[in-house]
Amino acid sequence: MRVVIVGAGEVGYTVSGQMAKEGHDVTVIEWDPARAEKVENELDVMVIRGNGARPQVLEQAGVTKKSPVDLMIACTEKDEANLLSCWIGKRNGVQKAISRARNLEFTDSESWARELGIDIMISPERSVAREIEELLAVSSALRTVEIAGGRAGVYVFRMAEKAPLAGVSLKEFRKRHPDLVSIIVFVERGHTGFLPGGDTVLLPGDLCYAVSFRNQVWRLEDLFGARRRKPLRRVLLVGGGKVGFQVARRLEEHHKNVDIRLIDMNSEKCDRLSRELGRTVVLCGDAADKDLLNYEGVGSSDGFVTTTASDESNIVLGILGKSLGTSKSIAVVRRKAFMQMEKHLPVDALVNPHLSMASAIMQQVRFPRSRGQLSLLDNIGAEMIEGVIPQESAALGRTIMNLDLPQGIILALVERGKHIFVPWGDTELLAGDRVILFAASDRMSEALDILGV
Amino acid sequence: MRVRIVAKVLALIGGVVSFCMLWPMGWAYMDKTPDLVPLGIGMFSGFGISGILYLWGHKAKAPDLGPKEAFGVVTFSWILASIIGGLPFWLNGTVPTFTDGFFEAMSGFTTTGASVLTNIEANARGILFWRSLTHWLGGMGIIVLSLAILPFLGVGGMQLYKAEVPGPIPEKLTPRVQQTALFLWGVYMLLSLLETGALSLCGLDLFEALTHTFGTMATGGFSPLNGSVGQYNSAAVDWVIVVFMFLAGANFALHYMVLRGKPRMLLQDPEFRFYSVLVLGAILVIMAFTLAGGVYHDFTTALRYAAFQVVSIITTTGFVTADYELWPFCTQLILLWLMFVGGCAGSTGGGMKNVRVMVVLRQAKAEMMRLLHPRGVFPVRIGGKSLGNGIVASITAFFVLYMGLFILGTLLMSGLGLDVTTAIGSVAATLGNIGPGLGGVGPVHNYAAIPLVGKWILSGFMLLGRLEIYTVLLLLFPATWRR
Numbered sequence: 032m033r034v035v036i037v038g039a040g041e042v043g044y045t046v047s048g049q050m051a052k053e054g055h056d057v058t059v060i061e062w063d064p065a066r067a068e069k070v071e072n073e074l075d076v077m078v079i080r081g082n083g084a085r086p087q088v089l090e091q092a093g094v095t096k097k098s099p100v101d102l103m104i105a106c107t108e109k110d111e112a113n114l115l116s117c118w119i120g121k122r123n124g125v126q127k128a129i130s131r132a133r134n135l136e137f138t139d140s141e142s143w144a145r146e147l148g149i150d151i152m153i154s155p156e157r158s159v160a161r162e163i164e165e166l167l168a169v170s171s172a173l174r175t176v177e178i179a180g181g182r183a184g185v186y187v188f189r190m191a192e193k194a195p196l197a198g199v200s201l202k203e204f205r206k207r208h209p210d211l212v213s214i215i216v217f218v219e220r221g222h223t224g225f226l227p228g229g230d231t232v233l234l235p236g237d238l239c240y241a242v243s244f245r246n247q248v249w250r251l252e253d254l255f256g257a258r259r260r261k262p263l264r265r266v267l268l269v270g271g272g273k274v275g276f277q278v279a280r281r282l283e284e285h286h287k288n289v290d291i292r293l294i295d296m297n298s299e300k301c302d303r304l305s306r307e308l309g310r311t312v313v314l315c316g317d318a319a320d321k322d323l324l325n326y327e328g329v330g331s332s333d334g335f336v337t338t339t340a341s342d343e344s345n346i347v348l349g350i351l352g353k354s355l356g357t358s359k360s361i362a363v364v365r366r367k368a369f370m371q372m373e374k375h376l377p378v379d380a381l382v383n384p385h386l387s388m389a390s391a392i393m394q395q396v397r398f399p400r401s402r403g404q405l406s407l408l409d410n411i412g413a414e415m416i417e418g419v420i421p422q423e424s425a426a427l428g429r430t431i432m433n434l435d436l437p438q439g440i441i442l443a444l445v446e447r448g449k450h451i452f453v454p455w456g457d458t459e460l461l462a463g464d465r466v467i468l469f470a471a472s473d474r475m476s477e478a479l480d481i482l483g484v
Numbered sequence: 485m486r487v488r489i490v491a492k493v494l495a496l497i498g499g500v501v502s503f504c505m506l507w508p509m510g511w512a513y514m515d516k517t518p519d520l521v522p523l524g525i526g527m528f529s530g531f532g533i534s535g536i537l538y539l540w541g542h543k544a545k546a547p548d549l550g551p552k553e554a555f556g557v558v559t560f561s562w563i564l565a566s567i568i569g570g571l572p573f574w575l576n577g578t579v580p581t582f583t584d585g586f587f588e589a590m591s592g593f594t595t596t597g598a599s600v601l602t603n604i605e606a607n608a609r610g611i612l613f614w615r616s617l618t619h620w621l622g623g624m625g626i627i628v629l630s631l632a633i634l635p636f637l638g639v640g641g642m643q644l645y646k647a648e649v650p651g652p653i654p655e656k657l658t659p660r661v662q663q664t665a666l667f668l669w670g671v672y673m674l675l676s677l678l679e680t681g682a683l684s685l686c687g688l689d690l691f692e693a694l695t696h697t698f699g700t701m702a703t704g705g706f707s708p709l710n711g712s713v714g715q716y717n718s719a720a721v722d723w724v725i726v727v728f729m730f731l732a733g734a735n736f737a738l739h740y741m742v743l744r745g746k747p748r749m750l751l752q753d754p755e756f757r758f759y760s761v762l763v764l765g766a767i768l769v770i771m772a773f774t775l776a777g778g779v780y781h782d783f784t785t786a787l788r789y790a791a792f793q794v795v796s797i798i799t800t801t802g803f804v805t806a807d808y809e810l811w812p813f814c815t816q817l818i819l820l821w822l823m824f825v826g827g828c829a830g831s832t833g834g835g836m837k838n839v840r841v842m843v844v845l846r847q848a849k850a851e852m853m854r855l856l857h858p859r860g861v862f863p864v865r866i867g868g869k870s871l872g873n874g875i876v877a878s879i880t881a882f883f884v885l886y887m888g889l890f891i892l893g894t895l896l897m898s899g900l901g902l903d904v905t906t907a908i909g910s911v912a913a914t915l916g917n918i919g920p921g922l923g924g925v926g927p928v929h930n931y932a933a934i935p936l937v938g939k940w941i942l943s944g945f946m947l948l949g950r951l952e953i954y955t956v957l958l959l960l961f962p963a964t965w966r967r
Contacts, residue, residue, distance in 0.1 A: 292857075294859075298861075301861040302861060302863070304861075305861040305862060305863045305870070306863050306865075306870035309868070312853070312857055312860050312862075313860060313861045313862075314857060314859040314861070315860070315861050316859040326858075327857070
């Protein structure tokens with residue numbers, strides 16, 4: 032596959048590396064000499080130096096009508112440049128164009144992407160803000176990934192010592208709670224992770240990935256022995272960038288009684304934020320100022336979210352917040368190396384805005400026919416994908432039991448019309464069903480073949 | 485300030501005002517009454533004065549008005565209009581002195597409605613029509629009228645527009661200021677037509693329907709009857725006037741939006757909502773007090789009189805159907821406060837305007853939040869949109885100036901020998917462009933008894949109130965006069 036990637040920032044670099052590793056022909060356009068050189072030295076890709084929003088530069092990178100490029104990904108820091116490169120690309124035969132949109136207006140409504148002729152427009156800031164909101168609302172969840180357009184999600188819980196589910200097999204779990212639409216799709220125990228079967232017994236200390244509905248998650252929290260959930264009352268946000276702003280806006284919209292306080296050091300930014308946000312109290316000050324944090328009630332807060340531009344500050348401030356008594360400290364971290372430190376940090380959750388961007392891009396490369404979102408649950412070696420069963424699928428008319436899905440593949444949810452349910456062995460798949468599939472990384476293509484997705 | 489340019493533009497506006505006297509002359513001609521002569525003399529002296537100003541100023545280069553000239557033009561054109569407009573009253577013998585004529589005309593143009601006439605009905609229809617017409621011209625503004633009909637004022641017209649249109653941030657409806665002026669007058673005329681029609685249906689003849697419409701839509705308050713609207717003693721007339729007074733007290737830009745098919749704009753507008761809630765609240769409280777105080781004995785009567793008085797006062801119209809001085813004292817105080825609030829920005833009403841009161845209240849809230857969160861940043865918001873610090877400061881200063889002028893005025897008037905209630909009432913009623921005040925200038929009295937100097941002072945306050953202080957006060961600064 033011929034791929035052109037515009038911009039070699041954090042996202043561009045990661046995606047280019049992954050693509051090259053999988054054997055695609057990757058051309059990277061980068062304007063900054065230092066970044067270009069880094070890519071050239073470290074990755075097996077071609078590098079074009081120049082502005083990726085200019086036709087000549089794109090032509091040089093091989094974007095021409097004569098030999099169409101299969102995929103173009105614009106992921107520079109500037110929306111205008113991304114939109115323009117994709118627009119030029121589409122008019123020069125690019126099959127699929129993916130644009131990063133940092134400004135949230137562009138992803139507020141889907142029509143913008145359509146009208147601009149861009150296939151997919153992704154805002155990493157928006158998805159990470161959504162994730163943070165979920166993590167705040169479901170206070171005991173360690174991570175969450177959105178599925179079925181936000182109606183359901185994957186929630187990660189750690190099994191407590193005396194939890195009702197501890198020592199219970201999954202079969203037993205489903206028998207005891209037939210009305211609970213939930214399925215456990217992955218279990219991390221010690222240093223290993225696996226996709227559980229019906230006989231798997233859950234143990235205290237297990238990290239369980241459960242698929243569930245937003246309005247039923249509280250029952251799962253109980254079953255995993257999480258502390259009694261109290262309604263969200265106060266949230267402190269540090270950093271008024273795009274992520275911080277979006278989290279504040281979402282909380283204002285969805286959680287009517289939450290007291291939201293946002294701290295930023297830059298007074299001009301504070302002025303702008305206070306004008307654009309509603310009831311959020313914008314504070315101009317240093318988030319490392321202990322007195323300020325104490326005065327603004329960090330000790331009695333239900334969430335402390337650090338969203339500044341620096342990963343290191345976010346981690347350190349997150350730890351500070353935790354030590355000052357917040358119930359849940361969440362840090363935004365962009366670098367992979369830091370994400371893997373999660374276990375060693377006294378922060379409750381790390382979230383990565385680049386993950387959703389990378390997942391969506393990788394889905395287009397690996398499973399170009401599947402629709403919907405793919406989520407890489409990054410460091411666990413399993414993948415989740417949403418796909419629609421087509422008319423000509425070989426799986427039609429057969430029960431799931433008869434599909435002979437190999438070990439390591441779980442059909443987690445089926446969305447049929449307005450109805451979403453966990454499939455049983457005797458469930459028959461119909462054309463048009465949207466399925467959410469969970470599989471070990473090496474089994475995903477096999478599973479997609481069986482379902483014909 | 486380049487005085488000649490000011491003179492040239494003034495001449496044009498003076499011409500427009502004088503020309504408008506043709507309409508009352510029509511009534512006088514039809515009635516064959518002797519007031520035709522003074523009106524005619526008034527019109528021709530108006531043309532004469534304008535002619536002299538034009539001769540003096542016409543050599544000035546094209547009228548590119550700067551902010552200084554704009555303030556000069558607006559203030560002086562209102563004074564000029566009142567001089568020209570007051571002449572017929574004096575010449576006709578309606579009022580004994582030129583001062584009274586000037587006072588009456590200023591009261592008309594500024595839509596105050598404070599009168600020195602004791603027996604109104606003794607006058608011929610021509611002169612009474614002119615008296616009401618001054619309201620209608622001044623309501624939407626003589627500058628806005630001139631902008632609408634004199635296209636060459638377009639250059640620098642925005643300066644004039646800003647200096648005359650009430651409210652802290654005058655909005656343009658269209659890119660061109662002349663078009664905006666035309667639309668505003670269009671909406672104004674449409675509402676006036678509707679009211680005239682409605683009043684005619686209630687049984688008023690064309691003359692009375694028109695004069696009352698002028699008084700209502702301009703939120704003026706002159707009535708050709710001695711007993712004001714109360715003389716009809718008709719619930720239908722009362723309610724028609726209440727509705728149109730209420731509309732005239734709202735922002736005409738909003739009415740324009742409603743006519744353009746966006747009625748939701750009206751309900752979403754924060755100032756309109758504040759205004760509606762304030763009116764409803766005041767009506768309910770006053771109803772409760774008057775019913776409890778035994779002034780009225782049934783619900784509908786109390787509602788009718790409370791609604792009329794409240795709307796008439798808050799919109800700064802000044803029609804009366806009941807002598808509120810006979811009501812419990814606290815209801816009079818509520819009315820006095822409403823005099824300060826006034827109408828909405830961009831309406832024909834006077835007072836401080838609802839939006840300014842809102843901003844000052846929000847500013848107070850923001851200050852309290854700042855005490856609670858010393859590091860917090862709290863913008864002052866109206867309808868979700870935050871106002872710049874400059875606007876908030878200017879509004880706070882306006883508030884202080886308004887109160888300062890009120891206190892100064894009360895001092896001056898009591899210095900002239902008026903009792904406290906009359907002094908307070910007369911200044912509040914003229915600065916807010918309401919008309920009837922309290923005590924000696926209350927709803928059943930008039931301003932005839934005020935000393936000569938007092939009438940000049942109060943005329944000044946009417947002008948200050950109509951042009952929202954800054955425009956007029958600026959002329960007292962020497963820097964304004966320097967080139």
